[in-house]
Amino acid sequence: MSLFITFEGGEGSGKSTQARALYKRLVKLAIPAALTREPGGTPLGNRLARWLKRTQDEDISPLTELLLFNASRRQLVEGVIEPGMKEGETVICDRYTDSTTAYQGYGRGLDLNMVRTINDAATRGLKPDLVVLLDIPAEKGLARKEAKKHDRFEQEDAAFHQRVREGYLELAASEPQRWLVVDATLPRVKIGKIIWERVRRLLPSRA
Numbered sequence: 001m002s003l004f005i006t007f008e009g010g011e012g013s014g015k016s017t018q019a020r021a022l023y024k025r026l027v028k029l030a031i032p033a034a035l036t037r038e039p040g041g042t043p044l045g046n047r048l049a050r051w052l053k054r055t056q057d058e059d060i061s062p063l064t065e066l067l068l069f070n071a072s073r074r075q076l077v078e079g080v081i082e083p084g085m086k087e088g089e090t091v092i093c094d095r096y097t098d099s100t101t102a103y104q105g106y107g108r109g110l111d112l113n114m115v116r117t118i119n120d121a122a123t124r125g126l127k128p129d130l131v132v133l134l135d136i137p138a139e140k141g142l143a144r145k146e147a148k149k150h151d152r153f154e155q156e157d158a159a160f161h162q163r164v165r166e167g168y169l170e171l172a173a174s175e176p177q178r179w180l181v182v183d184a185t186l187p188r189v190k191i192g193k194i195i196w197e198r199v200r201r202l203l204p205s206r207a
Contacts, residue, residue, distance in 0.1 A: 002085035003202060004126070006096040009134035010165050011154050012141030013184045014191070018134060019094045021192050022199065026090055031203070034084040037094035038072065042079050045072035053151040060152075062108035066115060069100050070122035077123050090203075097123060098131060098171055103153065106167025107160050130202060132195055133172050136184035138162045 005022070009015040019035060026033035039049035048068055052060070060068075073096075084091040097119040105115040138161035145154055172179040180198045182191055 002088050003090040003130075003199075004081065004085060004093070004128045005090065005130045005132065005199065006093045006098065006128040007132045007134065008095065008098050008102070008168060009184060010136060010138060010141045010161055010168070012144035013134035013136045014188065015132070015134045015184075016094050017188065018132070018191055018195060019092050022195060023092050025192075025196060026092075032087065032089040033092065034080070034089045035092045035094075036076060036080050038076060038096055038099065039069055040072065041076040041093075042072070044075045048072045053153065062104055062110050065108070066100060066104045066110060066118060069104070070118050073097070073100075073119075074122045077126055081126065093128070096128060096131075098168070101171060102164045102167040106170075107156070107164040128178070130198065131172070131175075131179045132198075133168055133179055133181045134184040134191070135165070135169065135181050138165050140185065 007015040007019040016037070019037075023033055023035040038045070039052055040046045048071065052065065052068055076093075081091050081093065100119055101112065101115050104110050105112045138158055142154070142158070142161060169181070172181050180195065182194050184191065186194075
């Protein structure tokens, strides 16, 4: 049977690195797996991602962000995630609905009930079996990104990123059985071992 795992975290948390590492490990073990990301993962999603993250000369409202992220998400769920799960794959997604709740809900201040309702409409209620949160203090995460060109979200002030982190931690605390919170300041190899131990326990139950 299939397994759906998402990776979440603030800027500079290393979630993309760990998502790729888990995918490679599964492939090496001959476990059917797929790796995708949000926003993106489909032709439409990739175009929306470039617009949402790179547009500097146009004011995009929080509600517009919410709707565009979910337009990209619907394409991804219908075109990539659901087909992969039907084929029995372990689908790994770098960001998913919890990113939208953390960034547009807690970070931008949109009504959380509205955010959840729109997220649920886009996914038709599809939730991950496991959410891996790479938790890092906002200032440390942003410091890791200093040498790179910043996108629209990375350019937000420290208070925004602190709200995003607090939002993630609230979400994780509300469903501890479904979330794995990992200290993202630990060595990369150590983080990978912690994640694998949790994923390994989930795999036999779906064999």
